Amino acid sequence: MLTDAERHDIENEIAASWDKRAACISALRAVQARRGWISDEAIRDIAAMLEMSTDELDAVATFYNLIYRHPVGKHVVKVCDGAVCWILGSRNLMQYLEQKLGIESGGTTGDGLVTLLPICCVGDCDHAPVMMVDGTTIRDLTPERIDELIASRFEVGG
Amino acid sequence: MEPVLTRNFRKDRPTTSLREYEAAGGYQGLRRALKEHTPDEVIGIVSNSGLRGRGGAGFPTGQKWQSLPPMDEPARPRIVIANLDEMEPGTFKDRYLVENDPHQFLEGLLIAGYACRSELAYVFIRGEYLTPPAGIVEHALVEARDAGYLGRDILGSGWNYEVHIHLSAGRYMCGEAMGILNAMEGKRAIPRTKPPYEVTSGAWGRPTVVNNVETFCCVPHIILNGPEWFRKIGKAKDAGPKIYGISGRVKRPGSYELPMGTTLRELLDHAGGMLDGYQFKAALPGGASTMYLDDSEMDVPLEFESLREIHCYFGTGTAIIADDTTCIVGLTHNLQQFYARESCGWCTPCRDGLPWIEKLYRDQEEGRGEAGDPELLMELSRSIHGNTFCALALGAVVSVESSLTKFRSEYDDHIRLHRCPFEDQR
Numbered sequence A: 001m002l003t004d005a006e007r008h009d010i011e012n013e014i015a016a017s018w019d020k021r022a023a024c025i026s027a028l029r030a031v032q033a034r035r036g037w038i039s040d041e042a043i044r045d046i047a048a049m050l051e052m053s054t055d056e057l058d059a060v061a062t063f064y065n066l067i068y069r070h071p072v073g074k075h076v077v078k079v080c081d082g083a084v085c086w087i088l089g090s091r092n093l094m095q096y097l098e099q100k101l102g103i104e105s106g107g108t109t110g111d112g113l114v115t116l117l118p119i120c121c122v123g124d125c126d127h128a129p130v131m132m133v134d135g136t137t138i139r140d141l142t143p144e145r146i147d148e149l150i151a152s153r154f155e156v157g158g
Numbered sequence B: 001m002e003p004v005l006t007r008n009f010r011k012d013r014p015t016t017s018l019r020e021y022e023a024a025g026g027y028q029g030l031r032r033a034l035k036e037h038t039p040d041e042v043i044g045i046v047s048n049s050g051l052r053g054r055g056g057a058g059f060p061t062g063q064k065w066q067s068l069p070p071m072d073e074p075a076r077p078r079i080v081i082a083n084l085d086e087m088e089p090g091t092f093k094d095r096y097l098v099e100n101d102p103h104q105f106l107e108g109l110l111i112a113g114y115a116c117r118s119e120l121a122y123v124f125i126r127g128e129y130l131t132p133p134a135g136i137v138e139h140a141l142v143e144a145r146d147a148g149y150l151g152r153d154i155l156g157s158g159w160n161y162e163v164h165i166h167l168s169a170g171r172y173m174c175g176e177a178m179g180i181l182n183a184m185e186g187k188r189a190i191p192r193t194k195p196p197y198e199v200t201s202g203a204w205g206r207p208t209v210v211n212n213v214e215t216f217c218c219v220p221h222i223i224l225n226g227p228e229w230f231r232k233i234g235k236a237k238d239a240g241p242k243i244y245g246i247s248g249r250v251k252r253p254g255s256y257e258l259p260m261g262t263t264l265r266e267l268l269d270h271a272g273g274m275l276d277g278y279q280f281k282a283a284l285p286g287g288a289s290t291m292y293l294d295d296s297e298m299d300v301p302l303e304f305e306s307l308r309e310i311h312c313y314f315g316t317g318t319a320i321i322a323d324d325t326t327c328i329v330g331l332t333h334n335l336q337q338f339y340a341r342e343s344c345g346w347c348t349p350c351r352d353g354l355p356w357i358e359k360l361y362r363d364q365e366e367g368r369g370e371a372g373d374p375e376l377l378m379e380l381s382r383s384i385h386g387n388t389f390c391a392l393a394l395g396a397v398v399s400v401e402s403s404l405t406k407f408r409s410e411y412d413d414h415i416r417l418h419r420c421p422f423e424d425q426r
Helices: A004-015 A021-035 A040-050 A054-061 A083-087 A090-101 A143-154 B018-023 B028-036 B039-049 B061-066 B094-100 B102-115 B127-146 B177-184 B213-225 B227-233 B264-270 B304-309 B328-342 B348-365 B373-384 B392-406 B408-417
Strands: A075-080 A114-119 A131-133 A136-138 B079-084 B120-125 B162-167 B208-212 B241-248 B254-259 B280-284 B318-323
Touching: A004 A021, A004 A040, A021 A040, A021 A054, A021 B162, A040 A054, A075 A090, A083 A090, A083 B241, A083 B318, A083 B328, A090 A114, A090 A143, B018 B102, B018 B127, B028 B102, B028 B213, B039 B061, B039 B102, B039 B213, B039 B227, B061 B208, B079 B094, B079 B102, B079 B127, B079 B177, B079 B213, B094 B102, B094 B127, B094 B213, B102 B120, B102 B127, B102 B213, B120 B127, B120 B177, B127 B162, B177 B208, B208 B213, B213 B227, B213 B241, B241 B264, B254 B264, B264 B318, B328 B348, B328 B392, B328 B408, B348 B373, B348 B392, B348 B408, B373 B392, B373 B408, B392 B408
Parallel strands: A075 A114, B079 B120, B079 B208, B120 B162, B241 B318
Antiparallel strands: A075 A131, A131 A136, B241 B254, B280 B318
């Protein structure tokens, strides 16, 4: 069941769109902003509001990288693996994060706090290597900056 | 050169407000277009300026606008889409333009809308650009609407124009002209059969013009200063100023506004040269979908025409620099991982061929490369491009072919040593 707030968000997106279907990516984003991810049940409920079949909406939801069809942690850390970050050692930083968090890329910590993912070039190449933590880009990454981030924001390890 | 696109950029404050933009002569290009020119005259001026699309393909902008169907055809509204998807690896110019001076971009989008007799525009923004670029565009739209630049009867001209934001959710294919239309319609961003081209039947079947953000940014200056002025800025064959980018192990990576036709050597000089202790090896001159240039090609003007003459692409004009510690096989593997992951899956050669290429590169990097693999890579690459609906597959494999042509010895070293010869340097 969608909450009233979620239905309201989706109605707003529909009102601002060409037609109901054109609102589907915004609708998925809006529900995900409240729940963290998009479940099968959410697909069914959103599709009904948009007068799409569940398969049609799932085809869209599974296509776009920023729609999560699996549960994610409270924070999502996305390490840029674009070409410039690669040249400047992003693989080592991903390995460092994997060790620090005790998970592999694609995984979530046992306490549900952090999900670690790769992301395509985020357009900050003059400050490579970079990563995104939730909506924020962290530039000029070093192992020390990763240590600071984990200590200050994730309240684990350090 | 005198700054054009970056003339209002200030180091001490990030974003130019509407008032600051107007005080510096902003929106005078729009005023002049509405007052002194018919839409067709505006298209003529842009055509004569030699402006070519800054998104990568370099299609002449005026020619694109000219190819809209005649006004007696009933399909309405005509739609203008500003492409701020910017997912080309190594590219960071459009966010730089929008974050610093959003009204320059909006003014260009408005003049384009007038020229194309459009009533409706969308700014298509990459999902990762939620903050800050999307927020900055949103704020600028509010300012522009309050000042009478948007909405009904703009500046008393009788022309109505609305601009909306479409915030995407991340997929490389959205940057492609047909993919962006499907994404806008709430579908998977897959290509479409051409014809019909988007100018006749684009988003929701309406005539649609898709241009890159930097292209729009050039338009107000062309209207104010004239097409001859714009053409003269170019140093070689192409016209106008360009936001070049440079990144990798250089002293001052960043964005530089320079005349079109600046060479790689000059661009590298602007960036202060290579970091101490590193030598230049190769450059991808305009993002991941362009061919490698080596040190013998540093004096070729970086522009559409001159690079085409040496069978290379200009792309987005933001150069990725590989230094002497960068493994070209490994870097090309990184690019192929990206393309294999981002292939939309519509065309079999791309969907199946790119993962195969990626696996062969992985084998090279992990010491399992075999004699004959370079030839197989070349064969696979040639069987992909030309056999897909969109041009992104071609962009995907040009790094394979150019690295095999220019850096073949690095492949042979991997195969002979059964490991990556650069692995100690990481």
